[in-house]
Amino acid sequence: MLAVFKREFGAYFSSPIGYVFIAVYLFFSGAFFYIFALSMGSTDLSYVFLGMFFVLMIFIPVLTMRLMSEDNKQKTDQLTLTAPISLFRLVMGKFLSAFSIFLISTSVLVVYAIVLSFFSEIAWAMVWGNIVGIILLGAVFIAAGLFISTLTENQMIAAVGSMAVNVALLLMDSLASVIPIKFISDILSSISVFSRFSEITTGIFSLGNVLFFVSVIVIFLFLTVRVLEKRRWS
Amino acid sequence: MIEVKNLSKHYGSKVAVDNISFTVEEGEILGFLGPNGAGKSTTMNMLTGYISSTEGNAMINGVDILENPIKAKADIGYLPEKPPLYPDMTVSEYLKFVYNLKKCKLPMKSHLGEICELIKITDVKDRLIRNLSKGYQQRVGFAQALVGNPKVLILDEPTVGLDPKQIIEIRTLIKRLGKNHTVILSSHILPEVQAVCDRIVVINKGKIVANDKTENLARNLSADHRLIVQVEGSDSEVKKILEGISGMDRVVVTREAEKGVFEYHLDAKEGVDVRREVSKKLMARNYPILLMKSNELTLEEIFLKLTTGDIYGQADKFEKQMDKIEKRGGLN
Numbered sequence: 001m002l003a004v005f006k007r008e009f010g011a012y013f014s015s016p017i018g019y020v021f022i023a024v025y026l027f028f029s030g031a032f033f034y035i036f037a038l039s040m041g042s043t044d045l046s047y048v049f050l051g052m053f054f055v056l057m058i059f060i061p062v063l064t065m066r067l068m069s070e071d072n073k074q075k076t077d078q079l080t081l082t083a084p085i086s087l088f089r090l091v092m093g094k095f096l097s098a099f100s101i102f103l104i105s106t107s108v109l110v111v112y113a114i115v116l117s118f119f120s121e122i123a124w125a126m127v128w129g130n131i132v133g134i135i136l137l138g139a140v141f142i143a144a145g146l147f148i149s150t151l152t153e154n155q156m157i158a159a160v161g162s163m164a165v166n167v168a169l170l171l172m173d174s175l176a177s178v179i180p181i182k183f184i185s186d187i188l189s190s191i192s193v194f195s196r197f198s199e200i201t202t203g204i205f206s207l208g209n210v211l212f213f214v215s216v217i218v219i220f221l222f223l224t225v226r227v228l229e230k231r232r233w234s
Numbered sequence: 235m236i237e238v239k240n241l242s243k244h245y246g247s248k249v250a251v252d253n254i255s256f257t258v259e260e261g262e263i264l265g266f267l268g269p270n271g272a273g274k275s276t277t278m279n280m281l282t283g284y285i286s287s288t289e290g291n292a293m294i295n296g297v298d299i300l301e302n303p304i305k306a307k308a309d310i311g312y313l314p315e316k317p318p319l320y321p322d323m324t325v326s327e328y329l330k331f332v333y334n335l336k337k338c339k340l341p342m343k344s345h346l347g348e349i350c351e352l353i354k355i356t357d358v359k360d361r362l363i364r365n366l367s368k369g370y371q372q373r374v375g376f377a378q379a380l381v382g383n384p385k386v387l388i389l390d391e392p393t394v395g396l397d398p399k400q401i402i403e404i405r406t407l408i409k410r411l412g413k414n415h416t417v418i419l420s421s422h423i424l425p426e427v428q429a430v431c432d433r434i435v436v437i438n439k440g441k442i443v444a445n446d447k448t449e450n451l452a453r454n455l456s457a458d459h460r461l462i463v464q465v466e467g468s469d470s471e472v473k474k475i476l477e478g479i480s481g482m483d484r485v486v487v488t489r490e491a492e493k494g495v496f497e498y499h500l501d502a503k504e505g506v507d508v509r510r511e512v513s514k515k516l517m518a519r520n521y522p523i524l525l526m527k528s529n530e531l532t533l534e535e536i537f538l539k540l541t542t543g544d545i546y547g548q549a550d551k552f553e554k555q556m557d558k559i560e561k562r563g564g565l566n
Contacts (some may be wrong), residue, residue, distance in 0.1 A: 007323075076320060078284055084308035084336060
């Protein structure tokens with residue numbers, strides 16, 4: 001697992017993708033920080049995090065698009081799949097490499113909070129809630145992107161496909177509101193990523209919400225392993 | 235060491251590998267020979283656990299590759315048809331990655347250093363794989379298979395893309411490795427298999443058509459009943475005499491080897507040794523024999539015979555096809 005992690009983590013910095021992702025992240029979070037906090041004289045960072053929700057939705061697929069699809073295309077999967085390593089470890093190594101890049105970029109949000117705390121009192125509970133929320137959200141998007149990347153050998157398709165999945169996760173709410181059958185709309189709104197994310201960002205820590213995100217991550221990782229497994233049998 | 239039993243692979247209704255069985259002993263080099271698309275790579279992919287078999291099983295060191303893949307894979311070094319390289323890594327980074335991926339226990343620096351020396355890639359070890367020539371990339375792929383010193387080496391066309399000097403080096407290396415490893419090597423280049431392998435499995439359309447020691451394969455299919463003779467004297471006369479020998483099937487005058495000396499290809503009926511008769515009959519009529527040798531099939535001919543059942547027909551058939559195409563106005 002560590003070998004795969006190291007290789008994939010290194011690959012982010014031997015190509016522009018790692019730098020581009022971090023740069024985009026810093027640019028948007030900085031812009032939001034200036035617009036929603038500094039220029040408005042507010043210590044409420046939740047709009048910054050909300051803005052990042054949409055940025056991550058679009059840009060995490062860039063981070064995950066090549067994770068598996070490149071192996072499929074370059075036939076390097078003939079190395080990884082014939083090595084004495086379980087598929088789960090292989091998938092985890094890939095997941096954690098993208099997740100680490102994401103964590104590194106996210107650490108800047110903590111810096112913003114610390115900067116603000118020099119000027120005035122801030123609600124740390126809310127900040128931590130937001131950070132936990134964005135980390136869980138990022139992990140969900142990464143797991144989904146990893147799964148989509150496994151299905152194709154074309155990076156562009158992987159990226160666009162993952163964006164579509166992310167948007168679908170977001171639209172669950174609006175879909176729920178237009179469906180007249182209460183039973184179905186209840187199900188849809190209960191699996192809505194967005195409403196659970198906004199709940200966490202208000203600083204309310206609910207175990208249910210955290211478990212929800214963790215299960216979505218586990219489901220996508222599980223599906224990724226199954227797809228790799230299934231390909232051998234087809 | 236490697237035991238393959240009734241292995242089959244179906245892709246939908248297409249049968250890529252059809253119920254093949256063979257074993258490879260420890261310290262043996264097995265050549266896997268067949269035309270393109272015969273099922274060589276598919277079989278190797280099944281042996282290494284990259285794809286699963288539809289039916290049958292493959293055992294590596296007594297471990298089933300599907301039942302206990304991690305244990306079985308630990309003993310295998312695999313060089314696929316297209317070397318599985320990451321172009322954005324340097325050679326030494328890549329080999330370190332493979333070392334860690336295979337959870338190798340040998341001392342890293344000396345082990346990888348040895349492999350680089352053996353494969354002769356030490357001088358490129360700090361270069362990006364993307365910038366290496368095809369031959370070097372192939373060798374890095376080979377080096378990757380050797381990491382961890384696995385007991386079983388499965389090499390899919392290992393000399394593709396190498397220049398003649400490198401081919402000889404790699405062949406010598408495979409021969410050396412074959413002394414204490416079990417090697418399966420696939421190729422459609424016959425002299426290569428002949429030069430390197432102890433035993434040959436010929437595969438065509440997913441089926442095994444021959445499985446024998448390299449020297450037996452050549453002998454069984456040619457034997458004594460096919461001769462080449464050169465005789466001094468009138469070709470029509472000599473031909474008549476030769477055709478008169480009992481057991482003779484066919485006499486063909488192939489060429490005039492020297493002035494007044496003709497070369498004949500003799501096909502006797504199978505199992506009939508006509509050498510003595512030929513010699514006596516010609517001597518009696520005072521036609522000196524200047525050369526007589528058994529006309530052994532080359533491996534090339536054996537291969538065609540096994541895979542198409544016809545040695546001479548193939549080239550003719552192809553020429554006729556080409557003629558047809560040309561009549562229609564050529565390839566454009």
